[in-house]
Amino acid sequence: MDYAQHLQEDKFVIFLFHGVIEKQVAQVRNYTRKHLEKDYFAGKLKELISAGGNPVSMDDIASHHAAGEPLPPRSFAVTFDDGFLNNLTVAAPVLADLSIPATFYVTTDFIQSNRMSWVDRIEWAIEETASGLLHLPWRNDAHFSDADSKRQLLDEIRRHVKSDRKIRMDDLASDIQRQLGLPETWASENLLDRKMDWDEVARLHGHPLFVVGGHSHSHAILSFLTEDELEYEIAHSLELLRDNAAVSPKHYSYPEGLAHCYSESIIARLKRHDVQVCPSAIDGKNDASTDLFHLRRIMAV
Ligand SMILES: [Zn+2]
Structure with missing residues (x-):
């Protein structure tokens, strides 16, 4: 820029x-x-x-x-x-x-x-996982398997969550971490x-x-x-x-x-x-x- x-x-x-x-x-x-x-x-x-x-x-x-x-x-x-x-x-x-x-x-x-913010908690979970299938509030079959599909999915999650007041952001982040078999994570020492x-x-x-x-x-x-x-x-x-x-x-x-x-x-x-x-x-x-x-x-x- x-x-x-x-x-x-x-x-x-x-x-x-x-x-x-x-x-x-x-x-x-x-x-x-x-x-x-x-x-x-x-x-x-x-x-x-x-x-x-x-x-x-x-x-x-x-x-x-x-x-x-x-x-x-x-x-x-x-x-x-x-x-x-x-x-x-x-x-x-x-x-x-x-x-x-x-x-x-x-x-x-x-x-x-x-x-961590809800979006960082979700980014972390998706980075940690090679591939996965997520059930999201707006669709049941969100699949990711490489860096491109991960980025697309994260863009989609940002778009939906920021415009829908019914979605509880940190509950969604915890749910995604759980669906991917990861421990519920709220903090990290990573400089990100x-x-x-x-x-x-x-x-x-x-x-x-x-x-x-x-x-x-x-x-x-x-x-x-x-x-x-x-x-x-x-x-x-x-x-x-x-x-x-x-x-x-x-x-x-x-x-x-x-x-x-x-x-x-x-x-x-x-x-x-x-x-x-x-x-x-x-x-x-x-x-x-x-x-x-x-x-x-x-x-x-
Ligand atoms: Zn802010």
């Missing part, structure tokens, strides 16, 4: 990353390039700088918005979702070397128990899975260039929740960040972040908890008039 082509005089861009790893090793895992190779990541950031890119923080975006002032031309921000340990150990040193600020939105249950612990979150937040924000407690799609569940996801995640890492987040990002994943009532609730800026994962750029709860991001691959 050509990152620098996104730079514009009168718009700013927010890049969305998840992880950075030393090098890609898996056959199927990380086929979506959720985690980028370190050299590639560093190269892309250098390209942005040499193309006249102006790195800004999410705080800069908030303060310019409050003042009604546009950001400098060709501004870009770097954000990471979910809380992977490689954000601290691999990405942060690269960003620090280039003096590029970044915001890291962490899912508090992932931090509490080094928990390993999350920061609280000390590591606090260390990242303590760096002058970096800020930590919230990203729900369990990574549930907020718009699929009851009012009580929603309150818990937001309030509990903020409380854990405060108590364990001395983070008082005014920054948050919506899990999955697509248009159907959040709403005006969710935004009102975040505001009641003093959240001030919450980017989506809807593809696009922003300008001085873009609402701080509808900021668009570009998935960096």
Whole structure:
């Protein structure tokens, strides 16, 4: 992907990353390039700088918005979702070397128990198994036998699960692990899975260039929740960040972040908890008039 082509005089861009790893090793895992190779990541950031890119923080975006002032031309921000340990150990040193600020939105249950997301639990199970036949809620005969068919099946699972509120994502992941004869697995030390612990979150937040924000407690799609569940996801995640890492987040990002994943009532609730800026994962750029709860991001691959 050509990152620098996104730079514009009168718009700013927010890049969305998840992880950075030393090098890609898996056959199927990380086929979506959720985690980028370190050299590639560093190269892309250098390209942005040499193309006249102006790195800004999410705080800069908030303060310019409050003042009604546009950001400098060709501004870009770097954000990471979910809380992977490689954000601290691999990405942060690269960003620090280039003096590029970044915001890291962490899912508090992932931090509490080094928990994997439902999609990583499914990717792991399918990577571990040479071939298999799965009974899925929408079809009974999902067969996979090589890297291509595994990737196709994972794409299909992502598509269905993210759009169907009746599917309980982690129940499906556990069921798939069981169907493939694997132990029910929620955590792993693999750097594609390993999350920061609280000390590591606090260390990242303590760096002058970096800020930590919230990203729900369990990574549930907020718009699929009851009012009580929603309150818990937001309030509990903020409380854990405060108590364990001395983070008082005014920054948050919506899990999955697509248009159907959040709403005006969710935004009102975040505001009641003093959240001030919450980017989506809807593809696009922003300008001085873009609402701080509808900021668009570009998935960096
Ligand atoms: Zn996420």
